[in-house]
Amino acid sequence: MTNAVTSAEDSAPDVNDERSVGCVETQTVELFAPPHPLKVEEGNDLGPIQVAYETYGNLSPKRDNAIFVCHALTGDAHVAGQHAPDSKKRGWWDDLVGPGKGLDTNKYFVICANVLGGCQGTTGPSCQKPGADQPYALEFPFVTIGDIVEVHAALVRHLGIERLLAAIGGSLGGMQALEWAARFPEMLRTAIVLASGPRLSAQGIAFNAVGRRAIVTDPNFHEGNFYNQEKGPRFGLALARMVAHITYLSEASIEQKFGRRLQHSDQFAYDLMRETEFQIESYLHHQGKRFVERFDANSYLYLTRAMDYFDLAQAYGTLADAFSKTDARFLVASYTTDWLFPISQSREIVSALVQARRRVSSVELESPYGHDSFLLEVDQLEEMLHPFLAEAYEMG
Amino acid sequence: MRPLRKAKSKPIEERRYKMPNPSAALTDRVIMEQIGPGSRVLDLGCGDGQLLAQLRETRQADILGVELSRSAMINCMAAGVPVIQADLDQGLEDFPSRSFDFAVLSQTLQQVRHPRVILDEMLRVAERALVVVPNFGHWRVRWHQLWSGRAPVSSSERYQWYNTPNLHLMSMSDFRDLVEVVQGRIVKELALISGKAVEGAWAANVRANNALYILERNAP
Numbered sequence: 362m363t364n365a366v367t368s369a370e371d372s373a374p375d376v377n378d379e380r381s382v383g384c385v386e387t388q389t390v391e392l393f394a395p396p397h398p399l400k401v402e403e404g405n406d407l408g409p410i411q412v413a414y415e416t417y418g419n420l421s422p423k424r425d426n427a428i429f430v431c432h433a434l435t436g437d438a439h440v441a442g443q444h445a446p447d448s449k450k451r452g453w454w455d456d457l458v459g460p461g462k463g464l465d466t467n468k469y470f471v472i473c474a475n476v477l478g479g480c481q482g483t484t485g486p487s488c489q490k491p492g493a494d495q496p497y498a499l500e501f502p503f504v505t506i507g508d509i510v511e512v513h514a515a516l517v518r519h520l521g522i523e524r525l526l527a528a529i530g531g532s533l534g535g536m537q538a539l540e541w542a543a544r545f546p547e548m549l550r551t552a553i554v555l556a557s558g559p560r561l562s563a564q565g566i567a568f569n570a571v572g573r574r575a576i577v578t579d580p581n582f583h584e585g586n587f588y589n590q591e592k593g594p595r596f597g598l599a600l601a602r603m604v605a606h607i608t609y610l611s612e613a614s615i616e617q618k619f620g621r622r623l624q625h626s627d628q629f630a631y632d633l634m635r636e637t638e639f640q641i642e643s644y645l646h647h648q649g650k651r652f653v654e655r656f657d658a659n660s661y662l663y664l665t666r667a668m669d670y671f672d673l674a675q676a677y678g679t680l681a682d683a684f685s686k687t688d689a690r691f692l693v694a695s696y697t698t699d700w701l702f703p704i705s706q707s708r709e710i711v712s713a714l715v716q717a718r719r720r721v722s723s724v725e726l727e728s729p730y731g732h733d734s735f736l737l738e739v740d741q742l743e744e745m746l747h748p749f750l751a752e753a754y755e756m757g
Numbered sequence: 758m759r760p761l762r763k764a765k766s767k768p769i770e771e772r773r774y775k776m777p778n779p780s781a782a783l784t785d786r787v788i789m790e791q792i793g794p795g796s797r798v799l800d801l802g803c804g805d806g807q808l809l810a811q812l813r814e815t816r817q818a819d820i821l822g823v824e825l826s827r828s829a830m831i832n833c834m835a836a837g838v839p840v841i842q843a844d845l846d847q848g849l850e851d852f853p854s855r856s857f858d859f860a861v862l863s864q865t866l867q868q869v870r871h872p873r874v875i876l877d878e879m880l881r882v883a884e885r886a887l888v889v890v891p892n893f894g895h896w897r898v899r900w901h902q903l904w905s906g907r908a909p910v911s912s913s914e915r916y917q918w919y920n921t922p923n924l925h926l927m928s929m930s931d932f933r934d935l936v937e938v939v940q941g942r943i944v945k946e947l948a949l950i951s952g953k954a955v956e957g958a959w960a961a962n963v964r965a966n967n968a969l970y971i972l973e974r975n976a977p
Contacts, residue, residue, distance in 0.1 A: 690839065708851045711841060716853045718797070718819065720839045724830065748835035756837060 380459045382417045382442035382466055385452075387482055389413050392515045399511060403503040409491070412516050413438045413482020414474035417458060418466035420522070426754065427522045428464055429513065430454065430473040431530030431537035434605075434664055435656055437481035440473040441466075456739040463743035469526065469750070476537075477512045478504040478664055480657035487588065487657040499585035504663055506533075506671045510540045514548060524548055526754055531555035531735035532702065533664070536671050539710070543677060546687035551753045553692045553746070555735040556699050558706030559680050559713070560672040565701055568608050569665040572601030576658045585659050598658045599649030606648045611698035611731030615641060680713035692749050693723040694742070696734035722749065780952075784863055784889050785811065787947060787954045787969055791887060792816055796858040799883060801845055801875070802865040804829050806838030813838075821857075823849075846870045849878040857883035864967075866890050867923045876972075877939045885944065886972040892948075894928025894962040929962040936972055945971040 391409045393399045398408030415438045420427060430440050432453070441458035443451055457463040464471050475483035478501065486501035517525060528541040528549055535557020542552045561569075576582060579597030587593040607615075619641040623629070630638055637643035677683035691714055695707035704725050714721040726741050728734035735742070785808045792798060794816050800809050803822030806829075812818035822840040824830050833840035843851070846869055860883035866872050867890060879886040898909045908918050909926060916922070927935075929948070936943055948958035948965035958964060 692834075712851045712853060715821065715841075715851075715856055718856075721821075722830070722834060722839050722841065724827065724842045744831060745834060748831055752835060752837040 380461055381451075381455070382459050384446055385415050385417065385439070385442040385444065387413050387415050387438050387444075389482060390516065390519060392512065392519060399508065399515075401502045401508045402505045405502040407484075407502050410477065410484045410512055411482070411488070412474050412484075412512060414472060414516060415439055415441075415452075416520075417441055417471040418469055420470040420520070424522050425524065425526065425757065426468065427470045427472060427517070427520075427525050428527045428529060428750075429517060429525050429541075430458070430464070430471060431513070431528060431534035431541075432473060432476065433530070433532040433534045434668065435652070435661075436534070437479070438473050438475045438483075439481075440471070454736065454739075457742060457746075463739055463746040464529070464750075465747070468754070472517065472520065474513055474516055476509045476664065478509070478660060478667065480660040481655075483512070485657065486585070486659035486663060495586075496588045498588065498659055501659070501663065503666070505667050506536050506540045507544060507676070509667065510537055510544055513537070514541070514545050517548070524550060527551040527553055527750060529553035529555070530557070532557055532732065533668055535702075536668070539673055539683075540671075542687045542689050542691070543673060543683040546689070549687060549689040551690045551692065551750070552687075553694075553749075554707070554710065555694045555742070556696055556702050556707075556732055557710075558702045559674060559683075559710050561668050562702075562706070565608075566669045568604060568701075569669055571604050573662055573665060575600035575604070576662060579658075582658070585662075587658070594658045595653045598656065598661060599646075599653050601661060602652035602656075603645040603649045606645060608701045609732045611700065611729060613698060613729045614731055614733075617729065619644060674713075680709065681717040684714055684717040684719050687719070689719070690749075690753055691719060691721040691723075692745065693721065694726055694735070694745070695723075696726050696728045696731070696738070698729055699732045699734060701732040781807070783949065783952060783954075784967075784969070787949070788861060788863065788887060788889070789815065791945070791969075791971055792818060792859055795819070797821075797856070798859045798861060799823065799852070799857040800861045800863075801849075801879070802862065802868075803833065803838070803840060806833035806836050806840060808861070808863070809833075809838045810836045845875055848874060849882055852878075852882040854881050855884065859883055859885050859887050861887045863887075863889040864891070867925045867927065870924065872925055872927075873935060873938060876935060876941070880939060880941055880972065880974045884973065886941070886970075888932075888970045888972065889949075889967060890927065890929075890932055890970070891923075891967050892929045892962065892965045893926040894930060895966055896963045899963075929965060929968050932968070932970070936970070940975045941972040942975050943970055944973050945969075 390412050393408035393410040398406035401407050436453050439452045441452040441455045458471055460467045475481045478485045480487050486497045490497045528538040530538045535554040538552045538554050541549055576594050576597040579594030581592045582594040622640045624637050624640050624643040637646055673683040674680040693707050693710050695704040711721055711723045728738045730737050797819040800822045803824050806822050809820040809822050813820050822838055823843050824840050825844050830840050860879040869875050910916055910921050947954040947956050947969040948961035949967040950965050
């Protein structure tokens with residue numbers, strides 16, 4: 362197997378470099394090739410499936426030090442390091458993954474892969490449909506969190522790993538970590554679930570509904586067949602991102618970061634069409650615009666639906682039943698100001714795990730950053746992940 | 758202007774009787790003796806998880822701790838002791854009923870805001886509650902109170918009445934009353950007297966510094 366990590370020496374000098382994984386490359390592998398397609402939960406066959414992934418650190422000779430990072434709704438396989446020596450852009454969880462960091466790549470072999478239905482290298486609605494000259498678009502089968510995890514489990518086996526030391530993720534990634542424990546109970550030694558829940562709340566579904574509505578009512582949506590059009594549903598997708606982004610923040614963090622400050626002047630412009638008058642407006646527009654550059658509108662529809670449908674208790678009878686087969690140790694963390702996945706949702710997971718007599722630790726962390734806390738408060742995480750993972754690793 | 762009263766020569770720390778805390782080694786040993794092999798044990802206020810780790814080691818117990826302090830929790834994690842962050846003053850509502858054989862509360866009942874609620878909850882989530890409490894009925898407490906006119910303070914030298922974590926000062930007799938209130942039954946009462954655990958001790962409420970109780974819910 363190729364090791365994606367190259368020396369940090371050839372990257373631009375930087376004080377953080379000795380804690381960076383350095384230059385990495387996204388790799389791809391084709392799985393579920395005929396005659397072994399994936400039967401997705403909805404019932405259709407899907408294959409072949411291309412999976413984009415990155416790895417960091419080295420797999421131990423006993424192949425027992427692998428940690429799978431599950432990314433959130435719009436994440437990708439590029440979790441740490443940089444793609445080019447002169448690139449300033451780091452992976453989305455670079456603060457947590459690297460030598461000596463929370464997920465210590467000196468000790469552990471870290472894997473992250475793009476999700477099924479996504480648009481950053483793994484097969485999704487924007488990919489060419491086999492035997493057709495068009496992308497799948499809305500002919501792509503419905504995908505669920507279970508399907509996503511099936512594909513990732515196939516990747517893990519392809520990498521020669523029978524059992525993961527950990528599956529870790531926040532938000533939609535936390536849902537995947539829970540699904541890993543329920544679906545592949547024998548493949549996990551620990552599951553680390555951050556800012557997540559056993560299902561998406563009605564409030565969460567409501568926000569997703571607004572986002573999807575913005576996309577499908579965009580005149581450039583063309584029933585999902587916008588790939589050969591001059592423009593896709595850019596405004597709809599940007600609007601979806603703006604709405605969603607608010608749910609990732611908190612009242613306190615918005616107040617602290619932007620307050621009522623104006624973007625361009627100290628004075629009101631008295632101009633209704635000036636859509637970036639307040640700093641928070643300008644920020645959201647910026648977020649929407651950047652998102653459109655990197656994300657596929659159809660993927661957004663599929664993945665938010667996968668999130669809406671996720672309900673472990675419904676799928677397995679009860680939540681405790683979902684956890685009845687695994688002997689994995691769980692670490693569940695929630696954040697005081699997260700209102701998209703409030704603390705009560707994590708408590709529900711913990712309660713079910715206690716009922717199922719699983720080994721569970723849980724923390725409720727103070728942070729002003731709302732749902733995004735799991736991405737930002739890495740010091741708090743690191744402090745717990747070190748002893749938690751080290752103990753699980755040593756005990757085997 | 759003259760001070761109202763001349764300061765006493767004795768330093769403030771020594772003006773009252775300090776209830777000695779039993780050594781953790783003693784209480785842990787006594788608690789361990791009460792817990793059968795393979796039991797499922799919940800330790801409320803588990804600290805670094807030492808007791809639980811020992812119970813797993815020597816009794817093959819299935820263990821879970823509850824702790825509020827994050828630094829203590831991190832020590833639990835390093836020891837492989839599963840631990841849930843929770844504030845005992847908020848109750849145990851996230852714990853399913855009858856999910857443990859034992860719920861342990863050692864030297865903590867006097868520190869929670871609502872001892873009755875927590876004792877009630879322990880008897881809900883576990884078959885048996887195992888509680889270690891200080892006994893402010895001890896004769897020295899009585900004597901010092903009479904002599905100095907000052908309220909007793911338990912444990913460490915650091916505390917005065919206004920900053921002690923001990924919110925409730927109860928005697929063994931008081932505790933037995935509370936057990937009745939929560940419809941519990943005392944299965945066992947061990948008085949901790951001069952470093953020894955004594956069952957059925959004579960005049961325990963006067964002689965014991967601390968006491969260990971095993972409680973069950975009365976059959977309905």
